[in-house]
Structures are given as structure tokens and as C-alpha cells.
Amino acid sequence: NPSANNTDMRQQILTRKQLQELVKQVDPNEQLDEDVEDLLLSYADDFMQDLIEGACTLAAHRKSNAVECRDVQTHLERSSNTWLPGFGTDELRP
Amino acid sequence: GTQIRSCKDESFLPAMLLQSRIKATASKYGLEDCSPEVAAMISHATEERLKNLLEKLSVIAEHRLDVIKI
Numbered sequence: 001n002p003s004a005n006n007t008d009m010r011q012q013i014l015t016r017k018q019l020q021e022l023v024k025q026v027d028p029n030e031q032l033d034e035d036v037e038d039l040l041l042s043y044a045d046d047f048m049q050d051l052i053e054g055a056c057t058l059a060a061h062r063k064s065n066a067v068e069c070r071d072v073q074t075h076l077e078r079s080s081n082t083w084l085p086g087f088g089t090d091e092l093r094p
Numbered sequence: 095g096t097q098i099r100s101c102k103d104e105s106f107l108p109a110m111l112l113q114s115r116i117k118a119t120a121s122k123y124g125l126e127d128c129s130p131e132v133a134a135m136i137s138h139a140t141e142e143r144l145k146n147l148l149e150k151l152s153v154i155a156e157h158r159l160d161v162i163k164i
Contacts, residue, residue: 013111014140022106022141026148030155040144048107048140052116055132056123066127067120072135082142087135 014044051075106141109133 016037023030032040054075059067069087076082105112112133120128 010115011111013107013115018106019144022144023148026145027152030148030152036151040147043147044140044144047143048112048115048136049119051136051139052119053123055136056120056125059120059125060123065125066129067116067125067132068129069131069135072132072139076139080143082139084135084138084142087131 010045010049012041012045013048014041016041019044050079054079103134105134105137107133107137109137112137 019037019040020032023032051072055067055071058071058074062071073084073087076084109130113128113130116128116133116136120126
């Protein structure tokens with residue numbers, strides 16, 4: 001099973017500093033507890049891993065040998081009803 | 095002439111690290127190639143998701159009632 005959970009083997013991509021900068025953008029007076037930061041960092045990591053694996057599954061299903069933007073877009077739309085504009089084919093959407 | 099009015103796209107997550115994570119995962123699925131746009135997209139999606147969550151958390155924290163026991 002390729003989606004086996006191997007959280008401990010993964011290298012962390014989002015750093016604490018980047019998260020804190022994002023918090024400042026949202027609310028300059030906001031302060032996060034350290035354990036809340038840890039939780040959000042691990043959530044972000046799981047979110048991106050899920051997204052990558054979802055996109056890979058779709059690409060493999062298309063029998064393609066490359067992951068494309070539309071795979072990410074489709075997974076995002078189906079899993080969290082999110083649409084990211086400005087990538088790949090900019091089809092007109094209702 | 096043409097004038098570009100949009101600002102440069104900056105990646106929220108470190109592109110190199112993200113790219114290698116994508117490549118490692120993709121190879122497990124037998125996929126060989128992935129464009130840098132895929133990494134940019136995943137970075138944007140993660141940023142958007144976190145921002146959304148932080149906005150909600152910020153409002154919730156402001157409205158929280160702490161029960162102080164004496």
C-alpha cells in the first residue's frame with residue numbers, strides 16, 4: 001500500500017517560522033500556543049501528503065506517467081471543494 | 095507595449111523540498127515526471143487551507159469563554 005503512514009520518516013517541509021509569518025498575515029496580534037503550532041504543522045504536512053497522493057492516484061488512473069496540474073485540481077475539488085485558479089488549462093467555469 | 099500588472103508568484107513552501115517529496119511519492123505510484131507547476135499548486139493549496147483555518151481559529155479564540163474556578 002503506497003499510502004502507508006510513514007510520518008516519522010518524512011522530512012518536515014513547513015517550518016515553524018513560516019507558520020508564524022502566516023499567522024501574522026492573518027492577525028498581527030495573534031499568538032499561538034506551542035502545541036497549537038505543532039498541531040498545525042503536522043496538519044499541514046498531512047494535508048500536503050494527502051494532496052500529493054491523491055494527485056498521483058489520479059495520474060496513475062489516467063495511465064499517464066506524469067503528475068499534472070489537473071490531477072491536483074481534480075483532487076482538491078473533489079476532496080475539499082476548493083478551486084485554485086491560474087494553473088494549467090484555464091477553462092471557463094460556471 | 096504590454097505591461098505586466100500582476101505580482102511575481104512566490105512559493106509558500108520551499109520548492110526544492112516539496113518537489114523532492116512529490117517525486118518520492120510519485121515514484122511509488124510508478125510515475126516518472128512532475129512539472130514545477132504541480133509543486134506551486136500544492137504550495138498554494140496548503141497556504142490557503144492554513145490561512146482559512148487560522149482565520150476561523152482567531153475568531154473562535156476571541157469568543158471563547160474561559161471558566162475560572164476559584
